Amino acid sequence: MNVSVVGATGYSGMELIRLLANHPSLSISGVYSSSTAGSRLDAENRQLHGLSELVLKKFDAEQIAHTSELVFLALPSGIAKNLVPELYEKDVKIIDLSGDLRLKEPGEYEKWYKKPAAKPEYVQEAVYGLSEWNRKEIEKAKLVANPGCYPTATLLGLAPLIAQGLIETDDVIIDAKSGISGAGKKTSEAAHYAQANENLSIYKVHQHQHIPEIEQQLRHWDSSFKPVMFTTHLVPMTRGIMATIHAKVKKGVTSQELADAFELKYGEEAFVRLRGENEFPSTKEVYGSNYCDIGFRLDERTNRVTVVSVIDNLVKGAAGQAVHNANIMMGLDETAGLHFAPMFP
Ligand SMILES: NC(=O)C1=CN([C@@H]2O[C@H](COP(=O)(O)OP(=O)(O)OC[C@H]3O[C@@H](n4cnc5c(N)ncnc54)[C@H](OP(=O)(O)O)[C@@H]3O)[C@@H](O)[C@H]2O)C=CC1
Ligand SMILES: CC(=O)N[C@@H](CCC(=O)OP(=O)(O)O)C(=O)O
Structure with a gap:
């Protein structure tokens, strides 16, 4: 074809x-x-x-x-x-x-x-x-x-927990970081080597165009979703996105239930690799590939789960x-x- x-x-x-x-x-x-x-x-x-x-x-x-x-x-x-x-x-x-x-x-x-x-x-x-x-x-x-690249990493990390109704819909925070190729080949001041190298910067705070895309899909899955906090950072690397997601779990939800939700959805998926509880992927582990790798940990002190989802932004x-x-x-x-x-x- x-x-x-x-x-x-x-x-x-x-x-x-x-x-x-x-x-x-x-x-x-x-x-x-x-x-x-x-x-x-x-x-x-x-x-x-x-x-x-x-x-x-x-x-x-x-x-x-x-x-x-x-x-x-x-x-x-x-x-x-x-x-x-x-x-x-x-x-x-x-x-x-x-x-x-x-x-x-x-x-x-x-x-x-x-x-x-x-x-x-x-x-x-x-x-x-x-x-x-x-x-x-x-x-x-x-x-x-x-x-979009950020929504892919974010939504893949959150979706199984939404599908099983395990998280609260009013308190999701996504802290995301991207390599510079995410901005495309045209150079800009922020992407200039002298400015981006050995630097970590936050950009488009509360203004990023992927905020409505993420919220639209979350509301498609569960209409009760409130606006999310989403921040983006530029990291001095060529490729890669890490979305670190913090969400409040519903009362009584256990770590095993979270693990089961991920396994139920992604157990048979070719391109989502689960690291399971307490093991977190890094961007280099998916570099140049079509994988999205996901790890998570439940913090019983705050009743929040931290999900880490990494992808290669260009793949x-x-x-x-x-x-x-x-x-x-x-x-x-x-x-x-x-x-x-x-x-x-
Ligand atoms: N970079 C990334 O990680 C990701 C990008 N995207 C999206 O993918 C799209 C492409 O991004 P990216 O590859 O980074 O962009 P680039 O800036 O690297 O490339 C854009 C391409 O578009 C071409 N182009 C521009 N205008 C025209 C036109 N009128 N007709 C034909 N070709 C044209 C340019 O060619 P020429 O130089 O000849 O004008 C160039 O080849 C964007 O919408 C981006 O948001 C989505 C997810 C991730
Ligand atoms: C590092 C970097 O600058 N990334 C770009 C990603 C842009 C993109 O992919 O744009 P659309 O999905 O909206 O087409 C950004 O944050 O705007």
Whole structure:
């Protein structure tokens, strides 16, 4: 089956190309970019030197639909929404990696992203692609909104406890940290080596665009959820996200019940690895892989559980989850092309 990648010279686009190159059933028929259209892909993405003969092209919906069954949009937010309508009319499935189609509530995208929103009919049509939790809807979808990197780590860590009704819904605190590739390839002052190296900084405090995305999904699972506290930090490493989640457990909930909730949901999941109680994963243990690793510990003094969830932002948080969703949408083995161990050390 042929697929296209739009935004093939960005960090998530490059990661898609790396994963698709080793996929048993999906092959890349077209790669698209804006400023570099006309160049060879391997001339722009030097790590691919000699590994690809593909030439980057300007976005062309007709050509994409003609040559591929599915297209990945790995574009900055605010751009994908302009390309979706034209593609949607055609016979091609779409996975959008940006935040453009994730927020369903009218006005929320404008408020948090500070940009005009996509047309409501496409936002409503888009299925939220949290693979482990929404696979039934993803299976039937023509349009998938791939989750954000921080929401992926956070929601995977919280969901089993919500599904079993084990935590209070009015007091969740998420303390999250990301490597610098989370910001994409365009440099900024905060991502400048001299500023980011040997530094730890907090950013977008109470303003982060992933707050409404996390809350929307929490309320979808349990409508009684109150606003969450969510903070984000930039860490001087290339890849990785750690979401450290603090939640109050309901009266009488035991550590065994928490462990059972995780095991019940993720025992059979290919890409979520449970560390169990009192063993916590670090970001390097999932580096370059599609795994989300989760550990937890109940503090009986405060009646709070601390859940630690780690992912590679570019794989499970972006390209890997997108390939997982493509596998589900195309009726392939869900794990196809995604079986590789993390790179360590
Ligand atoms: N980085 C991450 O960890 C994650 C990113 N995401 C989301 O994925 C999306 C891509 O992110 P990321 O890879 O980091 O971004 P980058 O900034 O690294 O790359 C963006 C890509 O989009 C291309 N592009 C921009 N405008 C157009 C256009 N009009 N037509 C075609 N191509 C265009 C750029 O090409 P050119 O240089 O030629 O303009 C570039 O290849 C974003 O929405 C981001 O929020 C989601 C989860 C994690
Ligand atoms: C480290 C870093 O800067 N990360 C970015 C992640 C952006 C992202 O993935 O954006 P959308 O999911 O909203 O499209 C941030 O915190 O804004």
